Amino acid sequence: MTILRIIWREWKRILVLPAHCLVLLVIPPLLFFLYAFIYDEQQADHLPVAVWDEDHSAVSRQFTFLLGQVATIQLSRQVSSLGELQDLVLKGEIMGAIHFPQHMERDIKSRHPVNVVVYTNAAAVVPAKLIYKEAAQVIITAGSGVILQKFVKTGMDKGKALALVQPIALVPYTLYNPTYNYQQYLVPGLITVGLQMIMIMVSVLLLNYETTTQSREELWRLSKGSASTIIAGKTLSHLVVAWLNFILVAYVIFPYFQLGLPIANGKFFVLYTFLSLACIGIGCMLSALFTDTMLATDVALFYTSPAFVFSGFTFPRWAMPWYDQYYANIMPYTHFLDGFFKIYYMDLPLHYARTEMGYLLLFIAITFSIAILLYQQQINRYRLVIQ
């Protein structure tokens, strides 16, 4: 019964205290909607690219026409020199350019190889890679067409000519996100890292904020001086709120923006519950460790904010130095993400995430044990002083 009273009491605190209510109930819908909305266009397209055509031939016009058909690229202007090209890049007016050299058509016809140059502003690596990928595809295809015509003109059979143009054809199967949709890729990651931050930022206030609200003694009386009862009650109440945020994400935000895999929601829920408990455990531990709520919040912020970058979501962990890989491992989000990729993005059975769930379980066991130990000491010290 005591634990139920603590759960009920904590729910009331969540609704009444702005430091809880703001983070747990106000920020999640606003933040998650914003994340999904940012990537509503899903793809980066119409990137401004210039054409630097020094050939002015039928061939260069044909190449330009083909490039103009690609959605990613918008041939926005003509330039006439490298200096002009660089100046426009520096001003941010173009993100790349295609250069057709002088006598291109004549050289192709007279068996002299030509170089078509693709310039990109690689200081902005994302649009640069997209422009390169699309432009390269067009130029390689057009170049293959030139080779094909040459072989066919010699009287070669078309099938053989085609085989010589591309002796080894690469057939790519891009799984799980075939169109490289930014919204599908980034938004679930951003939202789950946001959930992790929300849970830790509030959990760091679970124990020490009782002093600020001058309700600590009342709580200790209610729990009959048991740190484990207090922490268990508060954990369960916050777990329920975490589940409410899960419903918001999986059944409101994701369907509204047509994100994620509804079929994998059950597996997502199981893994998310492990993450929630690990986050609440870390929060409780910090809350028992730091009596200053501001300092505890800053420490939580300092600990949680690098999670997205360190987890390997955007830049793989194996490409990081070893010490950063160790740091990544002491954040629960890293293990959640590894499992999330498997059971959600790839829709694999839950057992593929058993290692990750094992790590999260380790977080839960260690952090709650330390939190209970530290908080019980605080309660015991207080009892001694009272006696």
Place this chain on the structure above:
Amino acid sequence: MLSNNTIFTVWQLTKREAARIGSDHSLLLTLLIAPLLYAFFYGSIYTYKEEEGVQLAIVDDDRTSLSRLLAQQIGYAQVTAVFMVPTIEDAKEAMYQGQCQGFLYIEKGLEQRVKTLRQAHVVVALNAARFLPSSDLLLSINQTCLTIGAGVRLQYLQKSEGMNTGASMQEVMPVNLDYRPLFNSRSSYGAFLLPGLLALILQQTLLIGLSASVSAERKKNRVGTWMATARYSLSAALWGKGLFYILLYAVYAYFFMTVNYTLLELPMRGNGWHLTGAFALFILTLIPMAQWIGSLFKDPLLNVQFMAFSTYPFFLITGYTFPLQNIPQPLQWLSALLPTTPFINMYQSIVQAGGTLFQNGYHFIHLLLLLILYTAAALYRLERISRI
């Protein structure tokens, strides 16, 4: 010209702010420890700047010299690390377990087909749940297949057409693609992201620290003494409190651009004075913005909580990682209200591309307008809270 009295008042406020920070553990952590630790911490992730050794499983059902050559050439690329598996099922399982980011299947009869001038096929399945490894793998494998294809044509032209090496080399690739990535020659992810991250660290720690300091004034009922020290001049109160942060963050900016850039081997292609001008205007704009935000909260805890969740959205809507033109219009308007948006464009242009302030005149004026806007907003709010 500023009078001696004004200078004295501003100096008194600066000393007051320094003393407050010194006695507040939270502000100390946010303003003195976090910027430096974050800069080294985040920076170290991209020490190698590019990803290398992305694992790829290969199933070779052909087992000929050509298929071995293909597997070998794919493995030689810096970005890939290959390992052989006997069956497609094993390859799939390795991908499911996260041991590789994709697998390549070489069909039986590949060499035979190529030798008899019939097109052969190689299948690659990539795990695009993660963007970077899969796109890098595809580019690398594609390049290898094209190179080997060119080699096959070369041999055909020499053997069947009787061409000499020079003539066949000219014939084999009539149209070549020459890729020239400007201002980041290796298209490295680290070289792209790090400058933006360093700017974001400066901005967010300054916004969080200074806004928390202002809301703490409200919580502890010290707005009166703040204004009294400023001799009831709102602008003295604003810039006097801000001066400490201007000096501190100017030092941080200089430190990042010298020490961090050297350690991380990041190029600084622009003119130092132009960059100083951009940084000065940026920091000056953040000072009133932070104080305006801080004045909206009565509790520094709520302020920090709110600001903590602003970091990612602020970064994502600047257009640094996703082109601004592809972000919905309302968010583009919101983005235009953030100092980060014009600054990061200017900063990227000067630092990475060697641009000048004149080439970034539009962004400079944009930032100047934001300075005026946030100064007006902060003065209005200071006037309101000083009356309570």
